[in-house]
Amino acid sequence: KVGRNYLEKVVKLTWRDPGSLQRQVLTKALKGREALATWDEYGMIDDITDGVVRIIHSAGRDPGATVTDEISYTVVDEALVESVVVFEPGPAVKP
Secondary structure: OHHHHOOEEEEEEEEOOOOOOOOOOHHHHHOOHHHHHHEEEEEEEEOOOOEEEEEEEEEEOOOOOOOEEEEEEEEHHHHEEEEEEEOOOOOOOOO
């Protein structure tokens, strides 16, 4: 279970994807969690509802606008989450 203490944190969320499809001879096909692809998502967890975690990767707005009108995000069932690493703020890096 992903705790609510992760809300509004920038994280690396590692999860197992049941959507990977492979053609394989059944006797050689992987089983269980071994058969699931692994994803690392980087972003901010902004919602956890009904056992589903939403992680925002980016947000944008048109020139001159002050309100975000587009976001890129991923939703993941908590049961598929393997780990969450929180990134801590550090000193600013000057370009």
